[in-house]
Amino acid sequence: MAPVRSLLWRSLRVHQIYGANTDVGKTIFATLLCNATTKIWKNEKTSFLKPVSTGPADEADSCHIAKYAPSTTNSTLIQYDIPASPHLAAKASGKVIPSDHALLQRVYDHVFSHLAQVPGWLFLETAGGVHSPGPSGTSQADIYAPLRVPVILIGDSKLGGISQTIAAFESLKLRGYNIQTVLLFQEAQYENYRYLTDHFCGEHGIPVTTVPQPPPRHENKQQEEAAMNEYYSIASSDPAIHGVLQNLDQHHQDRISRLETMAHVAHKHIWYPFTQQKQLPPGKISIIDSAHGDYFQVFTPPNKDVTAPKHSLLRPAFDGSASWWTQGLGHANSRLSLAASYAAGHYGHVMFAEAIHEPALALAELLLQGMRNPRLTRIFYTDNGSTGCEVAIKMALRASCVRYGWGAGNKDLGIIGLKGSYHGDTIGAMDCAEPNVFNEKTEWYKGRGFWFDYPTVSCVDGKWLVEVPDSLREHLGEGAEFDALAQVFDLQARKNDELCRRYEGYIESVLRDLQHSKRKFGALVLEPVVLGAGGMILVDPLFQSSLVNVVRRSAHLFGDSGQTTSGAVDPNVWTGLPVVFDEVFTGLYRLGRFSAASFLGVQPDISVHAKLLTGGLVPLCATLASESIFSAFESSDKSDALLHGHSYTAHPVGCQVALESVREMQRMDCGGGSWDWAKANGWTGSMLMHESDMGSTQKNNPVNDDQPAVWSMWSREFVESLSRRTTRVTGVWALGSVLAINVHGEDEAGYKSQAAAALQARLREGNDHWNVHSRVLGNMLYIMASQKSSREDIKRLQNLFLESLE
Structure with missing residues (x-):
């Protein structure tokens, strides 16, 4: 089943009718609107759709429409005879309960097949109140959100209706609905409409229109029908109702007009990141109308030459970069939105220096516990x-200066890292990367460090290879070959290999040479397991583990004091150099585990986490440090403190969202959780490091003893199939939610390569129903699922990949 498209056609105005409560007159207003549109737009088609209805069929809302708006085409997709909430009626019916996605697909298919080709209006009426559950039990406010249909909210004119109406409005607003008008009855006793008019018009700029209440019910059906016909005749001719429809029509036209011009306006005024805009015509700018789950809804006007029935102007595009690696729990996740709203309402933002608030403290406790x-x-x-x-x-360099007596503010310190590393675009972070395309034209850049070359891992022609670069083969040999990725990560078995001894010997010899050249280093900085922006490079985990272990036992190669590892009493005190893990990209379940450090069997002294931290909703980063790092800044002199911060440090909204995000991913990781299908996706084998097999500095820092075997959302069969397409693919790997493909090209590999551009273009082309929005890093094309991606979506992506490579 294809991803659902939002409902937007040029000549069909679709509006969703929500009620602030049950029994507020949704169907009466729908009938009134249907009658009014047939009077104003006489040559267009007016339609009514009830996706789910409960109760006897002869009392269904569609019957009311048929009786009092006979010129309207009306349909009900699912009718349950039991007069109860849809989730109870569906369960009692004994029928197969449709999933939320299936229900939305039925709505779209019905509109596309029967209504979309003829100019007109469609009023889509929900059941009960805003949060009345659908057949699956999900709140219908969440079910219908992906359709992104503008809303007509029917207010509650009864006692308590003011509160009900405002609460319904805020629930819809929280989920990204555009409420374009509020309608309700003129009830003389409570006059809710007076207060609500002031509230919505004055505070939100949303018009409120009232109509007289319908006549009381008659025992005589003929009298009742006559009274109702007279009511609808008068009310549907009311200039106020005509004004409502004219306003809705104008909103519809304005929305499409804005979408049609956005790319050209953006091309003139927006300065895009990581983009050579001379090569970016307006036609290549993606116009994102909305997003939900894993998909953008991208404005895609039909080809003028196409005469076949046209789909919605909005086409789903899978968010293949996870919105630059941030997207974890799906776009427009209502739980995260609610968390953000709570914190915004409870705190706004509060000063953090020398203060504390619950979201910041609770998140700190959660992260420290989760890292183990x-x-x-x-x-x-x-x-x-x-x-x-x-x-x-800053933390690591100060700690080294204090430990080795170099004095704070030493200007000659560098870091040790890996070639191709990338730690961000602030000047200091840039200086921690070797000269590369990201910094070569930055005037203040000064690379401060030494960067090791290293062996990489990829699947080639069905085998998992540890490939040694030509520059290191003299020292490390030819690498290794494995039948499964799990074997690559089985460091317990591999630590006794000759390759491990070669790694450690080579690293030690390089560090000795650096010492002889009088260079000083204050930190080892690594992106554990995968180098992200450097090209989605899967580094041999044994090499990174060996590098950490050698650095930690080599204090004599870094400090003037001649300290050695044996001098440390507390095994949690850093030795050699402080070890910094940049887990901004790889941490928090991106690779399938809470922390990427657990893959390496070593633990950092400082760890940096962002991206998935807040599930893709708001920016936030947490830098975790050891007590021995923290103590380097303790002093009676304030200038010795870590003088760093920004106005929005520990922003309560970000911290509260992060709490919800991390807790949700932990729940998904539990046994019987959301990733069980992926963990059983053909990936087998263990990659655990046991305490008895660790070095002395690690025995008190064991990795999680309950970690699952290596797994990926991408099936092993699919990955190995890609790897066998050797004319197009030079290597591929998958871990957690990440898939990375090295595409063969005639030009030189690297960020400037255009080798992956053709495959990216084919994925962007997609098909009539959906496509993939992706990013490339030169010859490397990567796709990231979110942590919420379904098995069905992954299978669909895999099929599109294989088709695109043909």
């Missing part, structure tokens, strides 16, 4: 991954 790293005891909050890494570097 006894070294980490402190958290410093910033706003994004780059500034979080900047803070981490």
Whole structure:
């Protein structure tokens, strides 16, 4: 089943009718609107659709429409005979209960097949109140949100209706609905309409229109029908109702007009990140009308030459970059929106220096517990991954200066890292990367460090290869070959290999050479497991693990004091150099685990986390540090403090959203959770490091003893199939939610390569129903699922990939 498209056609105005409560007159207003549109737009088609109806069929809302708006085409998709809430009626019916996605697909298919080709109006009426459950039990406010249909809210004119109407409005607003008008009856006793008119018009600019109440019911059916016909005749001719429809029509035209011009206006005024805009014509700018779950809804006007029936102007596009790696729990996740709204209403933003609030403290406790790293005891909050890494570097360099007696503010210190690393775009973070395309034209850049080359891992022709670059083969040999990715990560078995001894010997020899050249280093900085912006490079985990272990036992190669590892009493005190893990990209379940450090069997002294931290809703970063790092800043002199921060440090909204996001992913990871299908997706084998097999500094820092085997949302069969397409693909790997494909090209590999552009274009082309919005890193095309992606969506993506490579 294809992803659902939002409902937007040029000549069909679709509006959804929500009620602030049950029994507020939704169907009466729908009938009134249907009659009014047939009077104003006499040559167009007016339609009414009830997706789900409960109760006897002869009392259904469609019967009322048929009786009092006979010129209207009306339909009901699902009718349950039991007069109860849809979730109870569906269960009692004994029929198969449709999923939320299936229900939306039926709505779209019905509109596309029967209504979309003829100019007109469609009023789509919901059941009960805003949060009345659908057949599945999901609130219909959540079910229908992906359709992104503008809303007509029917207010409650009864006692208590003011509160009900405002609450319904806020619930819809919270979920991204556009409420375009509020309608309700003129009730003389309570006069709710007077208050609601002031409230919505004055505070929100949303018009409120009232009509007289319908006549009381008659025991005589003929009299009742006559009275109702007279009521509808008068009310549907009311200039106020005509004004409502004219306003709705204008909103519809304005929406399409704005979408049609956005790309050209943006091309003139927007300066895009990581984009050579000379090569970006307006036609290549994606116009995103909305987003929900894993999909954008992208404005896609039909080809003028196409005469076949046209789909909605909005086409789903799978968010293949996870919106630059931030998207974890799906776009427009109502739980995250609610968390943000709570914190905004409870705090707004509050000063954080020398203060504390519950979201910041609770998040700190949750992260420290989730890391299962006894070294980490402190958290410093910033706003994004780059500034979080900047803070981490400040922490590590100061700790080294204090430990080795170099004095604070030493200007000659560098870091040790890996080639291709990227830690952000602030000046300090940039200096921690070797000269590359990201910094070569930045005037203040000064690379401060030494960067190791390293072996990489990829699947080639069905085998998992540890490939050694030509520059290192003299030292490391030819690498290794494995039958499964799990074997690559089985460091317990691999630590006794000759390759491990070669790694450690090579690293030690390089560090000795650096010492002889009188260079000073204050930190080891790594992106654990995968280098992200450097090209989605899967580094041999054994090499990274070996690098950490050698650095930690080599204090004599870094400090003037001649300290050695044996001098440390507390195994959680850093030795050699402070180890910084930049988990901005790889952490928090991106690769299938809470922390990417657990793949390496070593734990950092400083760890940086962002991206998935808030599920893709708001920016926030947490830099975690050990007590031995923290103590380097303790002093009676305030200038010795970590003088870093920004006005929105520990923003309560971000912290509250992060709490909800992390807790949700932890729930998904539990046994019987949402990822069980992926963990059983053909990926087998263990990759655990056991305490008895760790070095002395790690025995008190064991990795999680209950970690699952290596797994990915992308099936092993699919990955290995891709790897065998050797004329197009030079290597591929998948782990957690990430899929990375090295595309063969004639030009040189790297960020400037155009090798992956053709495959990216084919995915963007997609088909009539959906496509994939993706990013490339030169010859590397990557796709990231969210942590909420379904098995069905992944299968659909896999099929499109295979088709695109043909």
